[in-house]
Amino acid sequence: MKIKTILVFLLSVIFYKAYGSWIEVSNHFISIKVDSDTARFSLSTTGGEPDISFDDNKCLLYDKLPPTSFTTVLINDENFIFGGEDGSFIKRPYRDGEKIITEWRIRNINIVQEVSIITATASGRDDMMKVTYRILNKGKKDVNIGLRVLLDTLLGENDPKAYGLPDKNIIDRETTLSDDAIPSFWYCFDDYTNPIVRSQGILRGLEVTKPTRIVFASWDRFYENKWDFPVNSTRDFRRRGTSKFDGAVALYYDPVKVEANQSVTISLMYGMYSAESSIGENLQISINIPEKVEKPPIPVDVRLANSFPYPLENLRLEILPPEGFGLIKGETNVKTFSQSISSRMMSFKWHLISGSVGGNFKVRVRATGIINGEQKMVEAETNFNINYVETPATQVTGEKPAIVEKGKEEIPYEKVGVKPETKKEISTREKKLMIEINKLDSLINEVTRKYQVLMGIYKGLFSKDSGLLDNLDSDIQNYENKMKEAEESLSDDTMYMRD
Structure with missing residues (x-):
């Protein structure tokens, strides 16, 4: 069975090398490509992070034809691959402005896939991919519909051996997270000792649909099981029978009842890693700070996003610096705003200072406010590294300086109206x-x-x-x-x- 699966996949690769083609949208940071034959997508960097040249033109998802990231549609307990031969295209992938849209039908279910580049709230850059599925029941009966979106991650040239979570936990074995255990995001690095290419997936808040569960495993496990399989917590991310690591991530949206002529919408985000963030109910705060800084002052950029349809009132922002750190003159730990704020996105800044200091430190920012009469609170924290030796003020020692009058020669100090002392x-x-x-x-x-x-x-x-x-x-x-x-x-x- 394993050999047959591999042969089928290899034959499809040869076929698509001859006939497959890409439709692309890109900017200075990332590029999204969608296969015109299967509607499967891929993601890579173009310029990547502005201050890092080594992450230019690197994969974040496998970009070979046919793409190895794909979406399973579960209809009344039957599995179908979006864009597959079981269904038919209403419209094959086409570019509409900065979006790539695909319309596909399976039985009486119409599904629209929309892939686009959006702004990441953490970085403020257009370096995040958003994938949205709009599922419409065109039949006369209710149906149960679920989705599984498989992301076949590739960071540069490296297949992931592990994934990270906001609490700094590293996942290197098959793992399922569900319900309250689902964090606000997950991330992946090409190298956890000296990372260059980094990616991040958003799981909760804002315009994202929280998945029912998220599963980390090797890609072949998902390929052989189009929907579900028993997770083995002792198994790492190597392909079965080989020493090659090939980690992948699947977001599950378990079946829900969709009535006749009704629809359901599911959205997810994946893109470049930028900053630590925390997401509450439609309220997100993120901190962007250099991971390694040479000397103070250390810039702390904070972004607050409000996706509620109501303004934010009585906003209070507080920064909690690490022990031994303070703020530059004129800045205070707390910022308050009495006026109503209708902006969806807000930016703030602090600057940390210290004397001689060395090691890893944690900074935290908390935001509270009132939205539609209800008190809301969200906070985030991130780490940075600094090894700084404070240079003392220059002390004048040795010979006395010469005094120079404009237009005159330098006159030794002893000759300027001062009687020299008798020297022994x-x-x-x-x-x-x-x-x-x-x-x-x-x-x-x-x-x-x-x-x-x-x-x-x-x-x-x-x-x-x-x-x-x-x-x-x-x-x-x-x-x-x-x-x-x-x-x-x-x-x-x-x-x-x-x-």
């Missing part, structure tokens, strides 16, 4: 010794300064282990004592070195 004559050997002492003083000051800086970073990272800190303090103190003893010894020597 010192020997050459004493001069050399004093130079050594000055070097030692500078070294002690530098060691002390670096110690204070590094201690600040160290305490930020390991403040839970007071024993380690005590030992470090003791070692540094002993080192400083030895340096001072050496200085005193050198100073005593000068008494016996005068000519």
Whole structure:
């Protein structure tokens, strides 16, 4: 059975290489392509993230013909593949502005698939794909209709070995999430150690239809089972009988009753990963902050989206910085707005500052407000990394500066109305010794300064282990004592070195 399945698929690949064709919509960030023969879709980057060149022209879904992402339509417990030979096209895929639309019929059910590029609320960029199905029952009897949308993820050249969830959990075995366990989004990286190509699927809120369940498994499991199969929580994402990883994600919308001449609409979103977000009931807040920053101030961009048909009133936004961080002058932790806000999309900004600091930190933003007389609250959090050593203000040491008057030569400081002091004559050997002492003083000051800086970073990272800190303090103190003893010894020597 396995060999027969693979042969059928390989023959279809050869056929489509000769006859298949793409219909495409694209912009500076992503490209969506739909196969003109099957209406299956694919997604890839064009320019990708603006600040990253390595993610240009990379796959987010497999883009070979025929596409390996497909949708199953379940009608009264019978499975059909959208765009397949069991049904017929009312209209084959065609471009309508920035959308690609397909109209297909199976029995008395008309289904319209609409694929388009939309703006991601987290990034504010047009880097998200939206797929919408409008299902109309043209018959005279009620029918039970469900959908399963399979996304065959490919990140650049890498098949996923794992997927991520907002709570930082990593899924690397067959997994089903349903009901309240369904998060607001899932994500996938080409490499979880050093990610370059990153994608994200939205599961709840805004214009998305929350799936009944979401299943993570290898692609061949979905290909061999057009609707359901027993999930094996001990199995990873390798194809059966091989060492090749081939992870895929399926969104299930379990059957609902659709009465005669009635319709149901299902929408999902998948695209580029941009920021951590949290979604409440039609209210979404997202935080966009560089994952790794070199030095403060650290920009924190916040976007709030309201898809309620009512304005947002008494909005209160609060940022909760990590310990040891503050805000730049003029900014406060809380922003309040007494006026009614009718905008669907709102943007806000803070700037975090700190002294010397190192490690991974978490920042959280919370929004509360009243919509149609009801109190609403949503919050999000994200992490960032920083290793920063604060540079102290420059200290003027050594020779006194020269004063320069306009149009005149530089005049040494001692000659500008100041009577020079009578200087003692010192020997050459004493001069050399004093130079050594000055070097030692500078070294002690530098060691002390670096110690204070590094201690600040160290305490930020390991403040839970007071024993380690005590030992470090003791070692540094002993080192400083030895340096001072050496200085005193050198100073005593000068008494016996005068000519």
